[in-house]
Amino acid sequence: MNYQEFARTIGLIKEQDEWRDRCLNLIASENVQSKKVRAVAGSDFVHRYAEGHPGERYYKGTRYIDDIESNVKRDLKKLFNCKHTEVRPISGTNSNEAIFSKFVNAGDVVMANSTPGGGHISHHRMGALGKFTKNIIDIPLSEDGYHVDLDKAKFLIQSTKPAVIVLGKSLFLFPEPVKEISDICSEEGTRVIYDAAHVLGLIAGKRFQDPLSEGALLITASTHKTYFGPQRGVIISNMDDALWRKVDRGAFPGSSSNHHLGTLAQMALCTCEFVKFGEAYADQIIRNAKALGVALDKQGFTVEAKAFGFTESHQVAVNVKAHGGGSHVSNLLEENDIILNMNMLPHEPLKNHDNPEGLRIGTPEMTRFGMKEPEMERIAALMKECVIDGKTVKDEVNKFRADYQVVKYSFDEEDASLSSDP
Ligand SMILES: Cc1ncc(COP(=O)(O)O)c(C=O)c1O
Numbered sequence: 001m002n003y004q005e006f007a008r009t010i011g012l013i014k015e016q017d018e019w020r021d022r023c024l025n026l027i028a029s030e031n032v033q034s035k036k037v038r039a040v041a042g043s044d045f046v047h048r049y050a051e052g053h054p055g056e057r058y059y060k061g062t063r064y065i066d067d068i069e070s071n072v073k074r075d076l077k078k079l080f081n082c083k084h085t086e087v088r089p090i091s092g093t094n095s096n097e098a099i100f101s102k103f104v105n106a107g108d109v110v111m112a113n114s115t116p117g118g119g120h121i122s123h124h125r126m127g128a129l130g131k132f133t134k135n136i137i138d139i140p141l142s143e144d145g146y147h148v149d150l151d152k153a154k155f156l157i158q159s160t161k162p163a164v165i166v167l168g169k170s171l172f173l174f175p176e177p178v179k180e181i182s183d184i185c186s187e188e189g190t191r192v193i194y195d196a197a198h199v200l201g202l203i204a205g206k207r208f209q210d211p212l213s214e215g216a217l218l219i220t221a222s223t224h225k226t227y228f229g230p231q232r233g234v235i236i237s238n239m240d241d242a243l244w245r246k247v248d249r250g251a252f253p254g255s256s257s258n259h260h261l262g263t264l265a266q267m268a269l270c271t272c273e274f275v276k277f278g279e280a281y282a283d284q285i286i287r288n289a290k291a292l293g294v295a296l297d298k299q300g301f302t303v304e305a306k307a308f309g310f311t312e313s314h315q316v317a318v319n320v321k322a323h324g325g326g327s328h329v330s331n332l333l334e335e336n337d338i339i340l341n342m343n344m345l346p347h348e349p350l351k352n353h354d355n356p357e358g359l360r361i362g363t364p365e366m367t368r369f370g371m372k373e374p375e376m377e378r379i380a381a382l383m384k385e386c387v388i389d390g391k392t393v394k395d396e397v398n399k400f401r402a403d404y405q406v407v408k409y410s411f412d413e414e415d416a417s418l419s420s421d422p
Pocket of ligand 1: 029091092093094096119120122168169170195197198221222223232233
């Protein structure tokens, strides 16, 4: 019986692999690793512990991870032009918790993006931030819902004196006004934290904003959305060494013990890829998102932020209320092997949570499989046929996707070119 269950689970894993290879994956928070990075997921490191820092471990047997961890920190410092990197958090939420645990005290006011405004659950009363204070106020947004209302923000910061402001979000179409907010905050002693979970790869690829040089004290992030690594977290900063010791303690023992050496080794590999291919990759991700926005608009969808060119990031937001709402439409698309998620839009009340009006569509994964602007037009046309015309497009989706199976912006291709196969 146990073996049957084992075999059944192996079967489910295989089905998942095969299914997602046939799908158009448009979840904005997901990406794929190259074949080579994926291949080391079964290394001996997945069994090991290495608490502490390279050369100062609480465990024995760490000589190789010491080298790998030192090297990835060195490479990340170059990539982000920063003084400090913390690579031990095992997720973006874990990175946020490490920071909140050291910079937010009970009762402190913290300002963050609301859920409809695009904020993440870890910035919420019910998430990581809520463990340290319940006094969380929303960053005020302008009428369009996708930009900060700076006058209102200034008034709120001056009148409530937050300990921390968390910029960055999950529905993230345009850069945050880091410089303007940092200038206001420096007068009030408010620390500016930038959550780059979604846009880390765009920042590393130098196609978005540079939050540290614009005034943010530190950046927290996931490593697997626009940055094409394994599922982990990272913290980077140029803060002074004394303050950085707090971050260090927040990461270990504050928010993690074992820091999952298997994925850390993968992080080191994908960072080598990012150093080489990251700028071209980030460039194409954004081109694709813009092209998708334009194409969906032409196909008759209500694409958000049209007045601002739809997007400057890897995401496009679409209002599908007229087509039955985000839940219905995302289910319909999934039946046709187009995978994306429903999302609240900034004007919506919280009660819409289970069937919001919006869809959030992301281009990182399909870009990594080599799709460009013409393929975005094809995706928009398939979505129109499915959602607006009510047609079944699954076979067409599967046929289309079959031509995009090789992970680009990776060293996988270097091997292909060296191969003697015709
Ligand atoms: C803005 C933001 N912060 C943090 C996270 C959490 O990242 P993780 O899933 O790596 O914990 C997310 C996840 O989507 C996010 O969108």
